Amino acid sequence: MSSRSEKLKRKAVDDTKTKAKKARGETELGDGLRWIQHGKEVKGACPVIALTSDTLPGRDKIAGFDIDFTIIRTQSGRKFATGAKDWEMWDDSVPAKLKELHKDGYRIVFFTNQAGIEKLKVKPNEIKDKIEAIIGSVGIPILAFICTGENHFRKPSTRMWDFMVEECNQSVTVDLEKCLYVGDAAGRAKNWAPGKPKDFSCGDRMFGANIGIKFYTPEEYFLGEKAAPFEWRSLNPIDYLKKNPASNDKEEYKSKNQEVVIMVGCPASGKSSFRKRYFEPHGYVAVNRDTMGTQEKCIKAAKNALNEGKSVVVDNTNPSVAAREPYIDMAHNKEIACRCFYMQTPLELAHHLNYVRQNQTESEVRRIPDVGYNVYKKNFEEPSKLEGFSEIIKIDFKPRFANAKHESLFKNWT
Ligand SMILES: Nc1ncnc2c1ncn2[C@@H]1O[C@H](COP(=O)(O)OP(=O)(O)OP(=O)(O)O)[C@@H](O)[C@H]1O
Numbered sequence: 001m002s003s004r005s006e007k008l009k010r011k012a013v014d015d016t017k018t019k020a021k022k023a024r025g026e027t028e029l030g031d032g033l034r035w036i037q038h039g040k041e042v043k044g045a046c047p048v049i050a051l052t053s054d055t056l057p058g059r060d061k062i063a064g065f066d067i068d069f070t071i072i073r074t075q076s077g078r079k080f081a082t083g084a085k086d087w088e089m090w091d092d093s094v095p096a097k098l099k100e101l102h103k104d105g106y107r108i109v110f111f112t113n114q115a116g117i118e119k120l121k122v123k124p125n126e127i128k129d130k131i132e133a134i135i136g137s138v139g140i141p142i143l144a145f146i147c148t149g150e151n152h153f154r155k156p157s158t159r160m161w162d163f164m165v166e167e168c169n170q171s172v173t174v175d176l177e178k179c180l181y182v183g184d185a186a187g188r189a190k191n192w193a194p195g196k197p198k199d200f201s202c203g204d205r206m207f208g209a210n211i212g213i214k215f216y217t218p219e220e221y222f223l224g225e226k227a228a229p230f231e232w233r234s235l236n237p238i239d240y241l242k243k244n245p246a247s248n249d250k251e252e253y254k255s256k257n258q259e260v261v262i263m264v265g266c267p268a269s270g271k272s273s274f275r276k277r278y279f280e281p282h283g284y285v286a287v288n289r290d291t292m293g294t295q296e297k298c299i300k301a302a303k304n305a306l307n308e309g310k311s312v313v314v315d316n317t318n319p320s321v322a323a324r325e326p327y328i329d330m331a332h333n334k335e336i337a338c339r340c341f342y343m344q345t346p347l348e349l350a351h352h353l354n355y356v357r358q359n360q361t362e363s364e365v366r367r368i369p370d371v372g373y374n375v376y377k378k379n380f381e382e383p384s385k386l387e388g389f390s391e392i393i394k395i396d397f398k399p400r401f402a403n404a405k406h407e408s409l410f411k412n413w414t
Pocket residue numbers: 265266267268269270271272273274290316317353354356357358360368397398399400401410
């Protein structure tokens with residue numbers, strides 16, 4: 001056989017082996033590195049794709065890095081890469097610095113939010129190929145965790161980190177004091193350095209803070225620049241709790257007489273928690289569109305409960321006069337009182353609670369998107385006694401925690 005046909009044959013065998021490896025989720029990188037999927041699938045997509053290894057020994061020191069505009073930048077100069085090959089090192093110093101960390105006993109780990117995958121704007125293979133190429137070019141084993149959408153694992157949630165230390169570090173305990181995280185989403189304002197644009201978010205800095213490890217921007221870490229000023233851009237949960245310590249009040253809101261209670265408040269302002277705490281234990285029947293499906297079903301359920309002599313609590317956002325009217329009419333027809341409980345939870349806090357709730361749930365239930373808040377704002381009409389309420393009671397938010405996990409999630413930046 002000619003040497004050319006031998007070469008072709010060898011290449012065909014190699015290609016088949018590579019294909020088989022790829023089909024098994026394995027890479028050409030060695031060290032047992034292979035791609036896995038993690039988390040419950042939603043609409044056919046897994047929330048996390050991860051490059052992990054069962055054979056690499058675990059390490060107690062983790063150096064975490066965001067990828068885009070931290071480890072690499074686009075070669076094209078665009079904001080978003082035009083393909084798997086559109087990248088170059090963010091700075092020439094990056095590979096040497098990563099190698100040095102590796103030599104010093106750190107496990108290098110990439111954590112990247114890639115919501116473009118869920119939006120079908122970017123293919124998982126494009127990101128995977130890019131990560132493999134980066135690792136190949138640095139020449140050390142690196143783990144990688146890709147969050148594929150706006151799900152529970154998205155930074156600044158610590159879930160990708162938790163999964164990495166709990167299940168991908170060969171049971172070696174991580175020493176947070178020695179760990180660090182580097183990312184460009186650091187909350188810096190426009191012109192934080194001459195001509196620099198505003199950071200698109202503060203998510204990387206929050207991610208580091210939520211884990212409880214040191215955080216650096218790429219400029220600080222790779223170029224040795226001084227720390228630039230920044231803003232968190234959302235509720236400061238620790239400060240909030242200092243100013244508003246958790247309460248364990250014994251307030252009572254129930255009525256001795258049959259009545260209709262209408263809750264009013266934006267998404268995640270705490271309405272359901274409130275009615276579960278103060279009304280349901282006293283036999284009030286809750287009607288709620290999220291669980292019942294439609295307004296018609298809520299109205300029917302409310303009528304039935306009232307006819308059985310029970311009190312009813314309408315636990316919807318109820319922003320408008322029109323949304324509240326059918327329930328006020330029901331109360332008037334029955335000649336019973338109708339009270340309005342109007343949540344005063346500030347919007348920024350409700351947004352925070354929206355994320356707390358997402359992180360509390362093990363299921364795939366996600367936070368209410370911004371559009372839910374916009375619809376509420378658009379339809380909002382301040383509740384008034386002229387609508388027929390016997391009383392309007394404004395409820396200030398008081399933190400109360402069901403358990404330690406709830407409290408610790410509340411303390412996370414979101
Ligand atoms: N007083 C509180 N202290 C601490 N956390 C709270 C409190 N009230 C509610 N939360 C948390 O805030 C999140 C949202 O609360 P809840 O589901 O009660 O809001 P909601 O107004 O009923 O939301 P939606 O309108 O979307 O149904 C939950 O994670 C809940 O645990």
